[in-house]
């Protein structure tokens with residue numbers, strides 16, 4: 001790297017993978033500290049830096065995580081446990097900090113951001129349970145898209161939650177943080193709030209993320225008001241029969257959310273063919289976020305990833321939080337997914353953690369592909385041997401990304 005940070009540098013790699021166009025063998029890319037100046041051209045004025053064993057791709061984008069849980073050493077509970085038994089553990093973890101949560105939270109967010117940057121993750125869609133403290137994100141090398149989480153089953157809370165959402169959007173934009181809103185899940189937020197957030201999203205053009213179709217128990221609960229979720233809500237003392245009314249289906253939520261500027265359907269583990277068909281009609285404005293290692297932790301049924309791709313529904317990949325996955329290394333989720341779905345061409349997995357995730361978060365003007373004007377925070381993968389174009393993506397899956405700069 002050049003000693004003068006502002007001076008352009010050109011790299012010549014075994015392969016350059018812009019994602020938006022075919023890979024370039026022996027390709028050139030010119031960057032400065034902030035942005036890509038050219039792809040396929042040397043504008044540095046000096047000879048390129050040779051990287052004959054490397055592949056350069058866009059930096060990775062983690063579509064879904066909860067950074068405030070980044071202080072957790074290993075997932076809470078045991079592999080294969082019921083999701084409804086895990087939730088009280090996550091709630092209990094937070095309560096364990098008593099009055100100290102907000103203070104500790106800032107440290108956990110910093111830790112999560114640092115861990116992400118080390119894993120060549122250059123942007124994260126991050127869910128925050130409390131109003132953000134701008135300083136939490138300020139030193140981050142990664143771009144944060146900050147979703148404020150909304151929880152409240154009582155319809156009387158809707159007004160207050162919408163106000164909090166409006167404040168969050170305003171506060172983030174003032175501080176140059178990209179905002180989003182996350183009505184938590186069907187069992188924890190009233191449908192009226194979901195519908196109003198979708199309309200607010202359309203008006204102010206921010207993404208909405210909602211945990212949806214995550215477990216079988218969730219479907220049983222919204223349709224019949226039965227099962228482990230009903231029991232859990234009764235135990236928490238927050239059961240009512242309004243959120244949502246009996247007989248509600250995931251499709252209802254998808255219809256409400258389809259009014260949003262952009263929706264991230266988090267997990268979607270149990271989406272039906274009909275719901276996938278609906279998502280396919282939304283012209284790319286609804287992205288399903290698959291979290292492979294969290295999916296595996298809870299031992300869910302096989303993810304409907306092949307059906308989503310068949311219907312051309314955009315899919316992104318997220319790590320979810322350290323409360324349900326061992327770390328925030330997004331590429332390990334890619335490797336897990338690629339192993340679980342050997343029939344899916346490996347190049348699609350790279351798209352899920354670059355262009356698809358960037359579009360879902362509304363940051364595609366800066367991230368997700370290699371092009372002049374975009375962020376120079378690229379990933380570099382080391383190859384074990386020379387590969388042809390047809391072997392390239394499989395070789396990437398086997399390799400590890402690290403930051404180029």
Ligand SMILES: [Zn+2]
Nearest residue numbers: 211266320321
């Ligand atoms: Zn989540």
